[in-house]
Amino acid sequence: MGHAGRMNLRLLVAATAASLALAACSSSSDSTQKASPEPSKGTAKQLVEVSPLTGKAMKKGRPDNPVFVVKIENTIGGAPQYGLDQADLVIEELVEGGLTRLAAFYYSSLPSKVGHVRSLRTSDIGIAGPVGGQIVASGGATGAYNKVKGAGIKVFSEDDGAPGFSSDPLKVRPYNRLIDLKTVARNAKATTIPGPYLPWSQGSDPTPKPSSSTGATATPKPKKATTATVRFSPSTATSWALKGRKWVRTNGHAEAGKDFEADTMIVLSCRVGDAGYTDPAGNPVPETVFEGSGEARIFHGNRVTSVTWVKPGLTKGLRFRTADGKPYRIEPGKVFLELVPEGDGGVSFS
Template sequence: MRRTRTRALVTSLAATALVLSACGGDDGSEGEGGADPQATSAGSTLASTWPLTGLPVKGDDSATQDHPVLVLKMDNTSSSAPQVGLGSADLVVEELVEGGMTRLAAFFYSKIPSDAGPVRSMRASDIGIVSPVDAAMVTSGAAPITIKRINGAGIEFFGEGAKGFYRASGRSAPYNLFTDMTATATLTKGGDRPADYLAWGEAADLPKGKPASRLAASFGGSHTTTWAFRDGGYVNEGTYAAEGDEFPADSVLVLRVEVGDAGYRDPAGNPVPETKLEGTGEAMLFHDGRVVRGTWSKKSLDAPIELSTKQGELKVPAGRTWIELVPREAGTVTVSR
């Protein structure tokens, strides 16, 4: 799937700042009026749910917004505390970056927060993460080689120098870059409702699985994310989010992924890893204090994530989901009953 809407051009000022900051059927059997009743029903179902959560659209809201999905790259180290805006995200993907640390790709669509950050740079790994929903990225920038690849993938992005971005007082660079996302969202236009990020289903239809009240996802370096099931949801016990602004995870989805070399080093000399979010691998879906094991597959970088068990398709219960992209070789996932 390639981007169908025109990709906005980044101004030369913003582009310079980005680089610097990187440091129905053909049988004629149509129903009356020419519409396929089955297709119309399916379209109505999609229009009544949010693409990043599968939750119903309420009131006068619309599943088609006047902006695309926006994915903000957020720092995920102690220097980022307190992170702002995570509580408004529909979905979050945690990915490995250099030095064994992780960075967050926070997806916003049904709700756009005002302030969000700290905003950090893109990686080539993000191509496979954001492309399935034609998302636009909110970023501090990227290395030139990454910007070239992001451009080649047709991904729209906005960075420092663009509307909404500012440096917060009382914080040290590079952890002081924030944006008013309501302002940044006006720089781009929405189109059709995005595709569902995952296949959404009902909790009652989820395979039974096994008890799992805790999990620890280690990325093979100095970072481990630990989750505990409490009061019907999952709590990130090491979160850097501001109090009251934590991401309320209904499910945690762990995908074991291949990690390669992005082909360059960061300013500290660390090799930059690249998560390969295509192919197949082991999947672990945590919901309601239990874990269901299966397999994930992704035919290409811009294809959707598909989940399955030996019994068939595995659907994620509608709700807000945190996805852990844990390295297959160096990472580990520890599960406790």
């Protein structure tokens, strides 16, 4: 299938037949072999891989491209944001001056116009690492760029002459950089995807039932909400509203009618350190430490569930557990992760 390695992903099986299942598994190890023909009546159906970014079945098989993580400006200076509606997953992270930036993940779809593209940060190691993401950025401070590359993450930087960049004639630098991901993909090699970004459920209700055991800490019942405000700093907050079954930003900067619509929005409280350098204006650059554990709120439909997030390493995927230690899984779909700083950040909802 054109991959340099095999993804260790969960497989969905529509029907089981041991001999055919073994044949399907062995054929998948041959990267040059095409997908097997449609099974005849009465036999097991093909195995279908699940997207590491959405938990949904990839009916056409895995793409022949890696996961691209595009750094996108998240202020009015970079508006409008292009291509967010086609992302599989989006993460908002703190940058200098109390502002934020987006890391948009593209795997199942590669838009020809994404932006406006900005520079990378050392925080992106823990953001891109779990799925072997290849970062697309306009550039980055030398120290940050070296750390990201030193972590084994491929970077497509305009400063290094990466292909696919163009200028938006309606904007000025540094807010005018656009990227064509189809062009980037022609110059990229697919890499091993270590595993899913999130622990996906298999269609059942992901909310564990409250414990009734004597002496056990009961899992709190989900609260209700249709609006939320996620605070990153005294000057920056992202507002959300539940529209139908989707969580949508109400103060975002996306192209009209083309913002990212999240099936699930997750707010994670993260430790923030000093990246060790300043921006051109002299502001210290923060580094979100996206590993370890912390508090999290999961917004799905009108339910808000309080859990603990766990990420044992920068390149490891996220896991969640409830107050009584039970695993919590995420329903397949598009997810927006808010990495708010401990102390200065938080979330309120109603």
